[in-house]
Each structure stands twice: as structure tokens, then as C-alpha cells.
Amino acid sequence: GAGVSQSPRYKVAKRGQDVALRCDPISGHVSLFWYQQALGQGPEFLTYFQNEAQLDKSGLPSDRFFAERPEGSVSTLKIQRTQQEDSAVYLCASSPSRVSYEQYFGPGTRLTVT
């Protein structure tokens, strides 16, 4: 079956530009997570949705980062006024229900800010 998909797979932005990264979770999955993965590191939590509700955004590094999931399925991570330190792979994961343990990851979007 279809897994988690993300687009674009690669994004190059000039410093100061805004970017929008899309995540399509596994159909029917209630929970959705965003992570940031720096080169050579493990993923770090950014934010969590249960359906359309953003229940935890404690990992967002600054107010330039914003995420939404308006209809409880597709989610968008937006980064305003990108900076070089935003360069990373942004991973999306989904989980079947709010009590599920397992998280299934998409392929990620590699963002490079020049």
C-alpha cells in the first residue's frame, strides 16, 4: 500500500525566501509528526498533529516555522525567511491512531538554503 509521501524531495532556497513542504500521510492515519534531521544526526521532533489539531509544537526552532493540517490529512510545514541553519532533511511521519506506538516515515525533503 501507499506509504507516507513528501514533496518536493529536494528544495533549494535563497536565504530570506519562504518555503512550503508538503506531507501526505498514510490514508486514515490520525497522528502526524514533523522532524528535522541535520546531516549525520538523528531526527529531532518539531511538531505533532492529532487530526487537524496541533497538540505539540514545542520543537519548532523559531517563530519562522509554522505547520498546519487543516483537514486532518495533508500537512504543510512552512519556513519563512529561510536561513542557512535551516538546511536539513525534513521528515514527516504518521501513526494510525493517537494511542499507536509505531511511526512510519516518508522519504523526507532535503532543504538547502544558499
Added chain:
Amino acid sequence: GENVEQHPSTLSVQEGDSAVIKCTYSDSASNYFPWYKQELGKGPQLIIDIRSNVGEKKDQRIAVTLNKTAKHFSLHITETQPEDSAVYFCAAKKFNDMRFGAGTRLTVKP
């Protein structure tokens, strides 16, 4: 908050040998411990997991052990194959908060 330490950072084994990766965690409230395999250009793939009420779990060539008292857990891969070469991440989860180790790059030499 939770802190997950993983070692070694790199591991090279001969095909057919076993590989062991170890992780420690700090928060005794963590109750779910997955292992992910990440190949170049791909997202992490869940390969095995264990919950805090279980001490050991095995799936074919892969096994995970958990010592709650010592707060450490390990991944064991037996009869390694070249296609096992990848970066492996451990993680510890409490509620919806999952923290990852820094990863182990496993190379299996044919």
C-alpha cells in the same frame, strides 16, 4: 527531557558475522523503543520495536533486548548481509515524544 545515547557511531563487520548496537536512555517513563534503518536518500524504516513490558523480541535475523533497570536496549543482527549496510537509529518514546540516538553507520563487507 529524554536523552538517548547510541554507540558505536560506526560499525564494520564481515558478511555472516553478527552486529550489535547499543543505546541508553535517561527518562524512566519512556515505554516504547523502536529501531529504524535509514538508507541513503530515504526516510527511516521501522525494523523492530519493543515495549517496556517486554525484555526481548526477535524477528528472523533481528532481535532487540531491553533492560529497564539499567535503561539500555540493544539491537542484534545475526548472519549479516551486504544489504544490511545502512544507518541504524534507536529511539525512546514517552507519550508522543520520541527522541532518537545519533545513529550507527553499519557496513557489511562481502
